[in-house]
Amino acid sequence: MDGVPKLVTDLLMPGREGGYAKGYETRELILRTALHILIEEGYRAMSMRRIAGACGMRLGNLTYHYPTREDLVRELLNAVISSYEVEFGAIVHAPGLEPEERLTRLCNLIIEDIGSKKTTRLFPELWALANHDAFVYERVHELYDRARAPLIEIIAEMRPDLPEKDRLDLGLFISASMEGLTVFAGYQMPFAQRMPAVEHIAIRSFIDIVRSFQPA
Amino acid sequence: MDGVPKLVTDLLMPGREGGYAKGYETRELILRTALHILIEEGYRAMSMRRIAGACGMRLGNLTYHYPTREDLVRELLNAVISSYEVEFGAIVHAPGLEPEERLTRLCNLIIEDIGSKKTTRLFPELWALANHDAFVYERVHELYDRARAPLIEIIAEMRPDLPEKDRLDLGLFISASMEGLTVFAGYQMPFAQRMPAVEHIAIRSFIDIVRSFQPA
DNA sequence: TCCAAATTAGGACAGTTGACAATTTTATGA
DNA sequence: TCATAAAATTGTCAACTGTCCTAATTTGGA
CATH class of the missing domain: 1.10.357 (Tetracycline Repressor; domain 2)
Incomplete structure (x- = not known):
């Protein structure tokens, strides 16, 4: 994770002053974990329970941060695409x-x-x-x-x-x-x-x- | 299907004399249907029940021809790859x-x-x-x-x-x-x-x- | 015709999935 | 300190998955 831009905090919420809202570290963790599973095990394996488990949290907590799976996938995709855009923009x-x-x-x-x-x-x-x-x-x-x-x-x-x-x-x-x-x-x-x-x-x-x- | 080579009978069993074994038309139908679903709706949608339904048969019948999903996927893949090999070989x-x-x-x-x-x-x-x-x-x-x-x-x-x-x-x-x-x-x-x-x-x-x- | 095999149907099983609700725990700020 | 909101837990739900089993039906050959 050294120097790698954080998916949510650095990219979806760039330069936010006064720190980030509560819970964004958790959302960050969720997205990074989901991406890791997607890359290592594929889309099929990227279930809500699998993500929650890999994050060390319970399913109910995951659905608290991302009520539906679609919400999670969309924000993950936005974050990933943004990171590539930042890379090529330089x-x-x-x-x-x-x-x-x-x-x-x-x-x-x-x-x-x-x-x-x-x-x-x-x-x-x-x-x-x-x-x-x-x-x-x-x-x-x-x-x-x-x-x-x-x-x-x-x-x-x-x-x-x-x-x-x-x-x-x-x-x-x-x-x-x-x-x-x-x-x-x-x-x-x-x-x-x-x-x-x-x-x-x-x-x-x-x-x-x-x-x-x-x-x- | 006009002139399109049949997945199983024409490719996996080319030139078989005296016709094909019983049931090969059904296996043919199953593979073609599965491929259609894979292309049109993606791998996720290609469930055993979905394939059986699209074939107009019952789940039990499908699992008679392909006991496990892996069996089906492997034969489908073999047939598809073979069809491309035939195409390029010409x-x-x-x-x-x-x-x-x-x-x-x-x-x-x-x-x-x-x-x-x-x-x-x-x-x-x-x-x-x-x-x-x-x-x-x-x-x-x-x-x-x-x-x-x-x-x-x-x-x-x-x-x-x-x-x-x-x-x-x-x-x-x-x-x-x-x-x-x-x-x-x-x-x-x-x-x-x-x-x-x-x-x-x-x-x-x-x-x-x-x-x-x-x-x- | 009739028997046996091939095929189809139907049901059941345990496991997984996404979503939701009720509850408890934790953190925050006045 | 304490009320309030955020966060995390626990349990449940219907729907769906692949697999397996048994019975009924159809088919083809003797």
Whole structure:
């Protein structure tokens, strides 16, 4: 937990003065525990009783803080998505660097995150949930839009001659392409130990395609 | 169901002479129904009672054909994976075509499949399941290995000068990259109507990177 | 036709789930 | 100190889950 932003207090209630309202430490604990179970054991295992037990509290107390399971899931999702938005938002501003170098760094950072167990486990769960839950769909969709924004910004710097439509297409391809690595990063063999080489190929490919793209 | 291969009879028991054993039509129906529910409503909704109900049979009858839920899930997975293997296996042999043209066709076919609702819904479910189920993990892993084989074959034709390791890396990048489109193909906006353009960018990018790759 | 096997139906079981209500404990502030 | 609200406990509820068992029915072959 060292330095990791707290889900609720730091993200859902940023910079609240005079401390936080009572019970927010508990809500915080609940969400972190729920997320842990979701990542380690999957959505099916993330029952109210399982969460309560892992928190060391009784079911009734959990439903006091989150009356329904849907309440809990929604706040968890908001917190998780917010944490990713904060992470990617920090990349946008890196003055004094060539756009290609910034593209490389951005891709490196995203791919590094993609390689983490948290992301490789969490996002497949979210994709599956999004298929049948409009709220999850909405939030994940929103996250991708925000994550794509700095990417498209850099593309615009590299190719000011392109119409916006083409820049969007390039951004969509690159982001989708990187997202695909999430699926494979979860596999141990033969992908895991080849990840650095594949990452290198990916970034080279991205730079090449942006540099050489010819509008139809 | 016109022309669509039957899950069990056509794939798990291909070319069985003298017809199929009794009860295989029922097992067929069960698997198709289960798959339909899995795609349309998700893994959670795919309960034994739900499947039986959708098949127009009683629970006891379903458990006669599949004593445990795990039996059903495993055979369903085997059938689904087999159907994809059959699909991709047909691509390998297309004599008299330049390797680049074959790469383009292969990518087109995969991307076309990726755009189908069946695939965009099913695979996120499988990824999520694979995270916490060794059997699902194994089968999905296997499928990707098989799907990558023809791709790497074409890469070998295009770049016989490269060591095998580099060809594998290129194949991994391209397949992972295409798989990433699955995630986004499920989204209605803004990706869906941009899919053709992104597909074009993707294939151009793949050809370029294979053609111009320089070993370290 | 008739027997035996395959199939279907129906019921029951223990376990789990989310939600809720009544209650007690704890913390807070005047 | 004490009243008040917040927090946590305990127990209950109907609904649902997978599994198992037995009886009825249908089917196919001799």
